[in-house]
Amino acid sequence: MGRPRLHSDTHLASEGEFSVTPWSVKGKVDYLRLAKEFGVQLIGEEEMQLLKSLAGDIHPLIRRGYFYAHRDLTQVLSRHAAGGKWALYAGRGPSGDLHIGHLVPWILAKWFVDKFGVEFFFELTDDEKFLVKEGYTLEETNRLAYENALDLIALGFEPRNLHLIIDTEDISLLYGIAVRIGKHLTLSTLKHTFGFTDSTNVGAAFFPTLEMAMAFLPSSLYGEEVPVLIPTAIDQDPYFRLGRDVAPLLGYPKPATIYSKFLPGLTGEDKMSASTPESSIYVTDNEKAIKRKVMNAFTGGQATVEEQRRLGGNPDICPVYKYHLLFQESDEKVRSIYEDCRSGRLLCGECKLMLNERLSSFIASHREAREKAKERIHEYRIQAKR
Ligand code: SF4
Numbered sequence: 122m123g124r125p126r127l128h129s130d131t132h133l134a135s136e137g138e139f140s141v142t143p144w145s146v147k148g149k150v151d152y153l154r155l156a157k158e159f160g161v162q163l164i165g166e167e168e169m170q171l172l173k174s175l176a177g178d179i180h181p182l183i184r185r186g187y188f189y190a191h192r193d194l195t196q197v198l199s200r201h202a203a204g205g206k207w208a209l210y211a212g213r214g215p216s217g218d219l220h221i222g223h224l225v226p227w228i229l230a231k232w233f234v235d236k237f238g239v240e241f242f243f244e245l246t247d248d249e250k251f252l253v254k255e256g257y258t259l260e261e262t263n264r265l266a267y268e269n270a271l272d273l274i275a276l277g278f279e280p281r282n283l284h285l286i287i288d289t290e291d292i293s294l295l296y297g298i299a300v301r302i303g304k305h306l307t308l309s310t311l312k313h314t315f316g317f318t319d320s321t322n323v324g325a326a327f328f329p330t331l332e333m334a335m336a337f338l339p340s341s342l343y344g345e346e347v348p349v350l351i352p353t354a355i356d357q358d359p360y361f362r363l364g365r366d367v368a369p370l371l372g373y374p375k376p377a378t379i380y381s382k383f384l385p386g387l388t389g390e391d392k393m394s395a396s397t398p399e400s401s402i403y404v405t406d407n408e409k410a411i412k413r414k415v416m417n418a419f420t421g422g423q424a425t426v427e428e429q430r431r432l433g434g435n436p437d438i439c440p441v442y443k444y445h446l447l448f449q450e451s452d453e454k455v456r457s458i459y460e461d462c463r464s465g466r467l468l469c470g471e472c473k474l475m476l477n478e479r480l481s482s483f484i485a486s487h488r489e490a491r492e493k494a495k496e497r498i499h500e501y502r503i504q505a506k507r
Contacts, residue, residue, distance in 0.1 A: 141356050142316065146392045152355070152382050156190045159358050161380060163190050171198045176236035182229050182381070185446050185455070190355060192365070193377035197350050201237055208339040209233055210349040210376070212244035212332065215265035216254075219272050220401035221480070222384035224487075225447060226352040227273055229379070233350065234282045241283045242349070242503075244335045245270060248288040252324040263289055270498060272404055275490035280500040286338070288331060291504055298334035298341055298371075303327065305367050314359045333364040336376040348374035355380040384447070385440040389419035404488070408481050415441070415477040421462075422469035433465040441469070441476055448479050 139148030141155055156163055164183060168191070172179050175198060182188050197207050209230050213223070234241050245266035251259045266287050274283065286294060308326065311317050317326055339347035351361060358380065365375040383392035386400030402411055421439030423429040436442035436459050449455050458475070461467035499505055 143314075143356050143359050146356060146383060148391075150383065150391055152189060155355060156380075159190075159355065161190045161192050161355070161358060161378075162194075164188065164194070164379075168194055168198075171195060171202075175202060176232075180229055180232040181450070181452070182225065182232075182447065183379075184452075186382075187225070187447055188229060188352070188379050188381045190380040191378055192358075192361070193348075193375060194350065194379050197348055197377045200348065206339075206343065206345065206347045208239050208347050208349050209241040210244070210335055210339075210351050211241070211353065212246055212335065213266075213269050213273075214246045214250040214253075215262050215269045216250060217265055217268065218403060219269055219405075220403045221448075221483075222401065224272065224276065224404070225384060226354070226381065227276055229352045229381075231276050231278060233352075234278065239282070240339070241278065242335060242338055243270075243273060243283060243285055244332065245285060245287045246328070246332070248324070248331070249328045252322060252328060259289065263287070267498060270501065271491045271494045272487070274494035274498065274501060275487050277490070278501070280497070280506070283501050284503040284506070285498075285501045286335065286503050291502075292331075294338060294342075294503065295331050295334040298337050299327075299330040301371050302330040302333050302337075302367050305370050306330065306363070310363070314363055329360065329363065332360060333367060336361070336364045337368070337371065337373040340373050346374045349376045351376055351378045353378065353380065354383055356383070385443050387414055387418040387440050387444075389440065402480055402484070404484060404491070406484065408485075411481050411484060412477050415473050415480065416470075418473060420469045420473075426468060429468055430465045434462040434467075434469065436462045441472055444476055444480070445472075448476075448483060 139150045140146070141150060153163070169179055169183075172183065200207055211226055211230055230241050233239060247259065247262040247266040250262040250265070251257050270285050288295070306329070308317075311326055311329060315329060336349050336351070339349060353361075358378065361376055361378050368375045385391055386397060387402070388397060388400040390397065390400055399414055399417065402414060406414070418441050420441050421435035421437065423432055423434060439462070442458065442462065445455055445458050449458075458467065458472060462472065
């Protein structure tokens with residue numbers, strides 16, 4: 122099995138360098154260079170045309186460049202065009218701190234479900250969270266799996282196209298596949314890919330086999346080749362590279378992926394972090410908290426109103442603009458924010474108020490949909506359908 126090439130911290134020695142691993146992101150990320158080093162394809166004209174011809178349009182998250190790279194997306198789309206079956210797969214290590222960045226790949230998954238009529242297999246890894254995070258009991262991570270599932274269902278999925286797999290409850294579906302995967306993975310590969318050390322507990326060391334097994338579950342359930350497409354952030358690529366290496370050894374199709382950049386923190390970090398609450402908008406934040414966080418956000422604006430009017434701001438380095446890019450529905454609005462910022466017509470305070478309005482309404486509708494999801498959650502459990 123090929124060893125994934127990852128950046129190491131030594132790359133940080135000189136200015137402009139960065140490090141991206143599944144467990145940490147450091148420095149200012151050069152996304153084009155990262156795609157090249159990971160060996161993934163950029164989403165270009167060919168992919169856009171294919172998406173447009175099959176779906177009728179292109180989701181703003183792809184069109185605006187937030188999802189920007191992939192492995193085998195074109196193969197999956199070509200398969201679709203030829204009438205072949207495929208599915209979506211994503212997962213979540215359950216915790217109580219779900220922020221809007223977590224919802225973004227699921228929003229894209231919803232678009233694929235709607236446009237392509239595919240099924241979405243979703244793994245809630247209550248086992249992993251218990252194994253790798255201090256302070257959680259297994260009962261607690263299991264309870265949180267149900268809580269996080271509500272946020273997923275709230276995005277509008279129907280039971281016929283969303284299948285929830287909770288590891289500790291649905292293990293019989295995955296274990297046979299995981300054991301076969303495990304036989305092909307050495308400890309040294311796992312140490313290199315996941316940063317495991319000799320102190321890592323054996324439960325955590327086995328866990329990646331379950332995550333990979335999910336990529337093969339649709340094929341296993343249908344008894345035919347059903348490749349999956351995984352929408353995720355690019356730092357997760359090493360996990361799925363391993364799955365792609367193992368797939369042919371077990372007679373499964375290689376998982377395809379579509380990769381996003383990182384959602385920046387409102388306080389200016391390159392990646393939103395759960396450990397800096399003021400940098401993230403949580404699905405549980407009330408209106409007051411959302412407004413406080415947005416109005417205190419770092420910007421690419423000038424120090425004074427006079428300078429902003431005269432020199433304009435820099436939306437390219439501004440997290441407020443990046444949130445507009447992800448959460449404003451209208452292309453026209455996004456374009457005018459960009460141009461008005463550059464020209465100095467728009468002041469940061471006004472721009473933040475627009476973002477606050479958009480995020481507050483998004484979270485308010487999400488919360489309402491989440492409440493309704495409570496009555497239906499059992500309908501989405503894969504076991505309930507078998
Ligand atoms: Fe950022 Fe908006 Fe200020 Fe421009 S006007 S720098 S996009 S906050």
